[in-house]
Amino acid sequence: MKTIFLALASLFSLALFSQNTISGKITNEKGKPIAGASIYIEGTYDGATSSGTGEFSFETTATGNQFLIVSFLIYDTYKQEIDVANFKNQTVKLRENVNALDAVIVTAGTLESGNKARVSVLKPLDIVTTAGSAGNIVAALQTLPGTQTVGEDGRLFVRGGEASETQTFVDGIRVAQPYGASTNNLPTRGRFSPFLFSGISFSTGGYSAEYGEALSSVLLLNTQDEPDQNKTDISFMTVGLGLGNTQKWKKSSLSVNTAYINLAPYQAVIPQDVDWNSPYQSLSGETVYRYHFTNGIFKLYAAFDSSKFDLNQKNINFEDKIRTDLNNNNFYLNASYNGTFGTGWHLISGISYGYNTNKVKFNESDVDSDENAAQLKLKLKKHFSNYFNLSFGADYFITKFNENFDDNIALKASNGYDSNIAAFYTEGDILFSKYLALKVGLRLSNNSLLEETNIAPRASVAYKVSRSSQFSFAYGDFTQTPVVDYIKYSKYHQFESEKARHYILNYQFTKPGQTFRAEGYYKDYSNLVQYDTKEIQYNSFFSNNGSGYAKGLDLFWRDSNLYKNLEYWISYSYIDSERDYKNFPTMATPNFIANHSLSIVTKYFITDWKSQIGFTNSFSTGRPYNNPNETKFMNGKTKSYNSLSFNWAYLLTTQKILYFSVSNILGSQNVYGYDYAKLPDANGVYNRQAVTPTADRFFFVGFFWTISQNKNDNQLKNL
Amino acid sequence: MTKIITTIAFFICSLLSAQTQFEQGMGKAFGLWKEGKNTEASAMFERIASAEKNSYLPNYYVALINTTAAFTEKDKTKLDLMLTKAQDALDIEMIKDQNNAELYAMQALIYTAWVVADPMTNGQKYSAKVMEAYAKGKAIDPNNPRVVFGEADYQLGGAKWTGVDTKPLCAQIDKAVELFGTFKPETSFSPKWGLERALESQKNCK
Numbered sequence: 001m002k003t004i005f006l007a008l009a010s011l012f013s014l015a016l017f018s019q020n021t022i023s024g025k026i027t028n029e030k031g032k033p034i035a036g037a038s039i040y041i042e043g044t045y046d047g048a049t050s051s052g053t054g055e056f057s058f059e060t061t062a063t064g065n066q067f068l069i070v071s072f073l074i075y076d077t078y079k080q081e082i083d084v085a086n087f088k089n090q091t092v093k094l095r096e097n098v099n100a101l102d103a104v105i106v107t108a109g110t111l112e113s114g115n116k117a118r119v120s121v122l123k124p125l126d127i128v129t130t131a132g133s134a135g136n137i138v139a140a141l142q143t144l145p146g147t148q149t150v151g152e153d154g155r156l157f158v159r160g161g162e163a164s165e166t167q168t169f170v171d172g173i174r175v176a177q178p179y180g181a182s183t184n185n186l187p188t189r190g191r192f193s194p195f196l197f198s199g200i201s202f203s204t205g206g207y208s209a210e211y212g213e214a215l216s217s218v219l220l221l222n223t224q225d226e227p228d229q230n231k232t233d234i235s236f237m238t239v240g241l242g243l244g245n246t247q248k249w250k251k252s253s254l255s256v257n258t259a260y261i262n263l264a265p266y267q268a269v270i271p272q273d274v275d276w277n278s279p280y281q282s283l284s285g286e287t288v289y290r291y292h293f294t295n296g297i298f299k300l301y302a303a304f305d306s307s308k309f310d311l312n313q314k315n316i317n318f319e320d321k322i323r324t325d326l327n328n329n330n331f332y333l334n335a336s337y338n339g340t341f342g343t344g345w346h347l348i349s350g351i352s353y354g355y356n357t358n359k360v361k362f363n364e365s366d367v368d369s370d371e372n373a374a375q376l377k378l379k380l381k382k383h384f385s386n387y388f389n390l391s392f393g394a395d396y397f398i399t400k401f402n403e404n405f406d407d408n409i410a411l412k413a414s415n416g417y418d419s420n421i422a423a424f425y426t427e428g429d430i431l432f433s434k435y436l437a438l439k440v441g442l443r444l445s446n447n448s449l450l451e452e453t454n455i456a457p458r459a460s461v462a463y464k465v466s467r468s469s470q471f472s473f474a475y476g477d478f479t480q481t482p483v484v485d486y487i488k489y490s491k492y493h494q495f496e497s498e499k500a501r502h503y504i505l506n507y508q509f510t511k512p513g514q515t516f517r518a519e520g521y522y523k524d525y526s527n528l529v530q531y532d533t534k535e536i537q538y539n540s541f542f543s544n545n546g547s548g549y550a551k552g553l554d555l556f557w558r559d560s561n562l563y564k565n566l567e568y569w570i571s572y573s574y575i576d577s578e579r580d581y582k583n584f585p586t587m588a589t590p591n592f593i594a595n596h597s598l599s600i601v602t603k604y605f606i607t608d609w610k611s612q613i614g615f616t617n618s619f620s621t622g623r624p625y626n627n628p629n630e631t632k633f634m635n636g637k638t639k640s641y642n643s644l645s646f647n648w649a650y651l652l653t654t655q656k657i658l659y660f661s662v663s664n665i666l667g668s669q670n671v672y673g674y675d676y677a678k679l680p681d682a683n684g685v686y687n688r689q690a691v692t693p694t695a696d697r698f699f700f701v702g703f704f705w706t707i708s709q710n711k712n713d714n715q716l717k718n719l
Numbered sequence: 720m721t722k723i724i725t726t727i728a729f730f731i732c733s734l735l736s737a738q739t740q741f742e743q744g745m746g747k748a749f750g751l752w753k754e755g756k757n758t759e760a761s762a763m764f765e766r767i768a769s770a771e772k773n774s775y776l777p778n779y780y781v782a783l784i785n786t787t788a789a790f791t792e793k794d795k796t797k798l799d800l801m802l803t804k805a806q807d808a809l810d811i812e813m814i815k816d817q818n819n820a821e822l823y824a825m826q827a828l829i830y831t832a833w834v835v836a837d838p839m840t841n842g843q844k845y846s847a848k849v850m851e852a853y854a855k856g857k858a859i860d861p862n863n864p865r866v867v868f869g870e871a872d873y874q875l876g877g878a879k880w881t882g883v884d885t886k887p888l889c890a891q892i893d894k895a896v897e898l899f900g901t902f903k904p905e906t907s908f909s910p911k912w913g914l915e916r917a918l919e920s921q922k923n924c925k
Contacts, residue, residue, distance in 0.1 A: 038761075040762075040769070042769055043769060044770055045744045046766070047766045049759045069769075071765075073800040073801075073804065228846075228851075
């Protein structure tokens with residue numbers, strides 16, 4: 001090998017007089033030889049590849065001072081000016097490139113999905129092909145550890161936190177109203193179709209200082225930078241119709257999605273537990289416009305959703321059913337710019353505006369509310385080296401909320417609040433080596449409504465112990481303005497922010513096709529709002545003296561190597577949590593917490609049938625409820641919850657898909673909890689009514705058709 | 720799909736009598752590649768690329784060597800690095816010239832390698848990009864055999880098991896085989912691989 005080089009090198013230079021031999025050895029930082037590195041004199045053909053012992057030698061006809069370059073895949077490229085006459089038997093040490101794919105990353109608290117994620121717990125297709133998720137991002141996330149299935153609510157409950165403790169962000173900017181409107185134990189779903197997002201990062205705690213106003217969790221959704229191609233998507237479903245179109249130009253693109261949902265035909269066929277006067281109907285649309293500049297990308301995301309329903313529900317306190325008539329309109333706009341400038345600078349800025357109006361009629365009473373929420377965001381990041389990055393930024397949140405109550409007899413009331421929050425944060429990422437990384441940040445926020453300033457430190461560290469496993473630890477302080485139910489009474493009472501402190505220890509093991517995560521956490525809640533009346537009312541006595549804790553263990557295992565075409569994951573969560581908040585007389589476990597939860601998701605692709613078949617089983621132990629007939633508070637426990645869902649996607653052709661899904665095939669009679677009468681009956685007993693799903697099973701049949709130039713594309717990802 | 724690598728024909732140019740340094744260097748690099756010394760061949764092409772900024776060929780072959788090797792690479796970390804290297808080399812030439820069908824065919828091949836490496840994760844993302852790259856290549860040179868063949872062959876995989884009529888795709892492959900026959904490479908080092916794979920595909924089409 002060496003002789004060939006020498007022979008050829010001498011051939012090259014026959015006509016020349018001077019020749020210099022360059023020789024030496026390539027090693028890593030620890031002195032271990034590196035084989036296969038490329039060594040050459042810049043701008044010439046003269047060079048060699050290091051041997052098994054890391055040694056190299058070649059001749060060059062270049063003279064004087066030249067640049068010697070040494071490069072190898074996973075190492076930083078070495079470039080050094082040398083005197084060619086004088087470079088023999090030298091050792092060149094290469095430094096490992098910390099951006100290489102196997103470098104350590106902080107993973108405590110964060111579950112990632114999408115193309116850019118290093119370790120993806122959910123793949124892009126999973127949101128839509130997980131049985132039981134029915135295209136609802138939130139439902140798919142509920143198969144991950146750390147979440148609780150709260151069937152009568154539908155929102156994300158994370159590690160002992162209320163649903164309101166999770167904030168949703170689109171392209172880094174907060175979405176004030178991420179869920180569809182709902183009421184009285186009817187579950188809601190996320191407003192966003194998974195179609196327009198390329199990456200999802202779900203943090204169950206310990207997140208970056210960039211995010212505030214969230215006690216438990218943040219859900220980060222990133223819209224696609226670039227759509228695949230021009231296409232039209234059409235869907236016919238048992239619950240409605242959908243239409244989407246994408247246009248792509250040289251530097252820009254536009255995607256539009258619309259859907260009309262009407263549950264009338266479905267509710268006519270499948271018996272329901274409530275009487276619908278008028279079925280659930282919604283008209284929604286989303287659009288994303290993207291423009292690529294030389295050094296950045298501008299995105300405009302807008303979503304509109306109008307929905308309504310009218311139903312009668314049994315209520316234990318009344319003989320007749322209660323009628324609820326709801327109308328909701330929601331608009332969300334988000335514009336962002338993400339780009340680079342100068343040397344190593346990265347700018348992310350954006351603005352969002354959300355408008356939500358609810359008109360609800362409970363029998364004769366009217367409750368109308370509207371909320372305007374806006375955010376301004378600016379973030380700068382400076383890349384000093386592969387070993388150090390610094391980011392800092394500012395946020396400004398504006399919220400105006402107003403609610404009018406009118407019982408149409410005697411009582412009229414109006415409540416609301418204006419809130420302005422200004423926040424600044426800074427965060428440093430330090431990589432000591434490929435094996436040790438540290439992230440330290442600080443968030444400072446001022447809330448004008450609460451008249452308070454908070455400082456929240458955050459820190460996380462990750463250490464890689466072997467090629468496939470690493471530990472990380474995260475710590476953070478988090479604050480959040482109390483929910484609207486309280487602060488709408490701000491004119492009667494001065495509230496304070498609620499607080500949480502997280503400690504998280506994470507272990508992660510990854511191999512191609514396999515991921516195992518174990519995470520233990522402790523969460524300390526303080527400053528929670530308490531009140532002294534049965535219901536929250538303007539003249540309740542409020543305080544911020546509540547407290548609580550949550551501790552537990554989350555396990556996750558995902559594997560695709562066991563059997564060809566089979567993918568599965570298993571999530572298990574154990575939680576122990578108690579709170580003394582709201583109008584609790586004592587510390588107790590809130591009714592949305594089940595101590596043990598287990599989800600098993602499987603997907604199997606059958607090539608001969610052109611089908612993907614999936615099963616999801618969700619199990620959780622009983623949830624507490626308070627039985628006023630017993631002296632001990634929150635002493636009751638429901639039976640355990642179980643739901644087995646099934647889905648089947650059949651490819652008629654590459655562009656036409658028939659999709660079928662059914663939730664809770666076994667028809668388990670699940671009970672989420674009990675509503676007790678406010679007053680005892682003649683025998684002194686408080687009667688109760690079970691909170692159950694409106695129907696045991698949910699069936700769905702849809703036909704999805706994609707029209708595009710590329711005959712291979714289909715809507716499998718949209719299901 | 721992984722057969723692409725095993726069947727891509729390597730063409731070693733015969734050394735001409737009046738050799739320039741470029742020809743000598745390229746010849747040597749092809750020699751190393753033929754011997755199966757991928758790392759050395761890639762390094763040699765890289766050196767030539769650093770010295771000869773006017774030819775797209777050295778970087779083209781850096782991309783081709785690393786991409787074809789990636790098709791059979793089992794180690795996912797290495798595979799990522801190889802395809803990243805291929806993409807980096809191609810990017811250098813793509814910036815200089817957006818009017819070369821061969822570069823788009825190469826781009827499509829890199830995306831195909833990503834798809835083959837992990838269809839569940841990369842399929843949806845890169846499939847459309849593969850087709851887009853071929854479409855761009857076709858717009859520049861509708862008669863480039865690698866573009867015509869690559870585009871048809873990529874679609875054939877999906878079409879076969881969904882029962883879509885493969886006749887139009889097979890017709891494209893027949894056309895590609897013909898084009899391979901009449902294709903005249905610009906220089907002795909210009910890309911000319913692909914005929915063997917096309918012939919095999921043609922056999923299976925009938």
